[in-house]
Amino acid sequence: GEATVYRRPRRGDLAQRLGVVQQGRTLSVSIDADRTATVAEGSKLPAGLLTTWDETTSRLHPYEQTVLSDDPMAYWPLNRIRRHRAVRDLTQHGCDGHASGAWPTELPSALPTGSLKQQGIASRGSYFNGESYVESYRKPPVDLRSGFTIESWARVLSEPEYQALFASRWVLESNTEREQCFGFTLYAGQNGKWQFWTGSGAYGANWDQLHADAAIAVGRWTHVVATFEPDAIQDAPLTQVAGQARLIVEGRLVGSAKHALSLEDFEWPARIGAAEFVPKSLTSWLFRGELRDVALYDHVLPPSRIRVHTERGRTES
Numbered sequence: 001g002e003a004t005v006y007r008r009p010r011r012g013d014l015a016q017r018l019g020v021v022q023q024g025r026t027l028s029v030s031i032d033a034d035r036t037a038t039v040a041e042g043s044k045l046p047a048g049l050l051t052t053w054d055e056t057t058s059r060l061h062p063y064e065q066t067v068l069s070d071d072p073m074a075y076w077p078l079n080r081i082r083r084h085r086a087v088r089d090l091t092q093h094g095c096d097g098h099a100s101g102a103w104p105t106e107l108p109s110a111l112p113t114g115s116l117k118q119q120g121i122a123s124r125g126s127y128f129n130g131e132s133y134v135e136s137y138r139k140p141p142v143d144l145r146s147g148f149t150i151e152s153w154a155r156v157l158s159e160p161e162y163q164a165l166f167a168s169r170w171v172l173e174s175n176t177e178r179e180q181c182f183g184f185t186l187y188a189g190q191n192g193k194w195q196f197w198t199g200s201g202a203y204g205a206n207w208d209q210l211h212a213d214a215a216i217a218v219g220r221w222t223h224v225v226a227t228f229e230p231d232a233i234q235d236a237p238l239t240q241v242a243g244q245a246r247l248i249v250e251g252r253l254v255g256s257a258k259h260a261l262s263l264e265d266f267e268w269p270a271r272i273g274a275a276e277f278v279p280k281s282l283t284s285w286l287f288r289g290e291l292r293d294v295a296l297y298d299h300v301l302p303p304s305r306i307r308v309h310t311e312r313g314r315t316e317s
Contacts, residue, residue, distance in 0.1 A: 002022050061077075074295070127289070139268065142298050150184070151301070169182060181205065185275055193212045197209050243258070245259040
C-alpha cells in the first residue's frame with residue numbers, strides 16, 4: 001500500500017500534505033529555522049531503524065525471546081511499571097494494559113534479602129505494594145477447549161494470604177444457592193502454598209482448587225506455572241469442558257487434579273496482581289511483592305519447555 005504524510009496543523013492553519021510514500025520507498029522531512037519543511041523522496045533509511053518484527057525481537061532480553069518462541073497469546077514482562085502508564089503486551093496481540101490503584105512511585109529502599117542478582121536473575125519486573133495491579137485493556141481470547149497455560153515469576157514478600165498473580169474470572173450471586181464461578185486464578189494462597197482455582201459455572205458450585213504440595217518460599221523468586229489440558233471434546237454442544245489441571249513450580253509438578261471449566265464467556269477482566277471487583281472495595285486479593293514475565297498461552301506448554309523457562313529465567317541476565 002501507500003502512506004500519506006502530513007505536517008501537524010498549527011493554530012489557524014490546516015495540516016499540510018507533505019507527500020505520499022509508496023511501498024518499499026522512503027520519504028524524509030526536515031524542518032529549518034523558519035519552520036519550512038523540506039521533503040526528500042528516496043532517501044536512505046536512518047541508521048538503526050527497525051523495519052521488521054524479527055529485527056525488534058532480536059534486540060529483546062534473552063528470556064523474553066525464550067517466551068516469545070513458545071507463541072504466547074499475551075506476554076507482559078512488567079519492566080519498570082509506572083503509575084498511569086500503559087503496560088505492554090510483547091506479543092503485539094493487543095492485550096496491553098494499564099497500572100491501576102495506588103501504584104508505588106518507586107521501589108522501597110529496603111526490600112528483604114534475596115535480591116534478583118543474588119539469585120542470578122536479571123533486575124527486571126516490578127514491585128506490587130498490595131494496593132496496585134495491572135488490568136489488560138482486553139481479555140485474551142483463550143479457547144478452553146484447546147487448553148491453556150499461565151506462568152509468572154513471583155517473589156512473595158508478606159505472610160500467607162490470598163494474593164493473585166493472575167486472574168481472569170468472575171462470580172455471580174456469591175455465597176448463595178445460585179452462585180456461579182467462571183474463569184481461573186493463579187494464587188499465592190492463604191495456606192502459604194501456590195494455588196490454581198477454576199470455575200465450572202455450575203449453580204451452587206464453588207471454585208475447584210488445586211494446591212501445591214510444598215510451602216511458598218517467601219522472599220525468593222519462584223517460577224510458577226498452571227496448565228489446563230482438556231479431555232477429548234465431543235461433537236455435542238457443551239456448557240463446560242473437563243480436563244486435567246496442573247501446578248508446576250520451579251519446573252516440578254507439585255499438584256494435579258481433574259477440573260471442569262465453564263465455556264460461557266463474557267467480558268470479565270483479566271488482571272495481574274489482583275482478582276475481580278468486590279463490593280465496598282476497589283478490588284480483591286492484591287499481590288504484595290515482585291512480579292515479572294507473566295505469560296498466557298492458548299495451548300498447554302510441554303513440561304520440557306516449562307523446565308527451559310525455569311532454567312533460563314534464573315540464569316540469563
